[in-house]
Amino acid sequence: MERYHLTRSHNSEGYELTIAEVVEHDPALLPVLTELDLLSYAEPTFSRYTLGGLMRFGRIYVIRADELIIGVCHTFRSFSDPDEMVIFNMALRPGWRGHGLGSRLLAGVLERMKEGGAKRVVLAVASNNHRAIGVYRAKFGFRHEDILDNEFNNGQSYHLLRLDLAEWAASLPERITDSIGD
Numbered sequence: 001m002e003r004y005h006l007t008r009s010h011n012s013e014g015y016e017l018t019i020a021e022v023v024e025h026d027p028a029l030l031p032v033l034t035e036l037d038l039l040s041y042a043e044p045t046f047s048r049y050t051l052g053g054l055m056r057f058g059r060i061y062v063i064r065a066d067e068l069i070i071g072v073c074h075t076f077r078s079f080s081d082p083d084e085m086v087i088f089n090m091a092l093r094p095g096w097r098g099h100g101l102g103s104r105l106l107a108g109v110l111e112r113m114k115e116g117g118a119k120r121v122v123l124a125v126a127s128n129n130h131r132a133i134g135v136y137r138a139k140f141g142f143r144h145e146d147i148l149d150n151e152f153n154n155g156q157s158y159h160l161l162r163l164d165l166a167e168w169a170a171s172l173p174e175r176i177t178d179s180i181g182d
């Protein structure tokens, strides 16, 4: 578990930020994660059943500010390449975006994936999601590998991005000071 300090805008107490892997299957988390999903996307990405399946058989990471879950990252292992992890989705509650917290969550997730023996991470992100692409590519060094046209049958194209975890770890000190900030 990691701890960060973020100054509250209205006082100087700060929030205690923690990033954690959901280790125990916890059905009580499902409504919270469903709500976060509905706050983030026009169409639901998950149902309680897909989330419950991911919680038990995939890997879910959360970032909390004090006790409140403010962000989540859903992942699973690639079937075609067991050395590769898939980030299926990452989202923060709207009011918490743009303060470096998504980057902190992602750094925590990548660190744990690497510790767990994964070699690569792959994801698909909507081509018009410039902020997310900025995070993945500019801040973490994900490489653009392909354009996936109409990947989800919604007429939208997606960027297929891939990260080599050893390369990322080697560039960490400079990336942390350059991009992730405090």
Ligand SMILES: CC(C)(COP(=O)(O)OP(=O)(O)OC[C@H]1O[C@@H](n2cnc3c(N)ncnc32)[C@H](O)[C@@H]1OP(=O)(O)O)[C@@H](O)C(=O)NCCC(=O)NCCS
Residues within 6 Å of the ligand: 040, 088, 089, 090, 091, 092, 093, 096, 097, 098, 099, 100, 101, 102, 103, 104, 124, 125, 129, 130, 131, 132, 134, 135, 139, 179
């Ligand atoms: C994507 C998401 C998780 C990123 O988390 P975040 O906390 O907002 O991101 P951060 O603050 O860590 O970093 C944002 C970076 O993107 C950059 N950025 C913002 N808007 C941008 C744009 N239009 N184009 C390019 N870069 C942009 C910012 O400048 C910042 O980089 P900097 O710190 O070097 O200035 C969050 O915004 C979110 O939940 N979005 C909605 C859900 C979503 O789109 N998820 C991704 C789908 S896989």
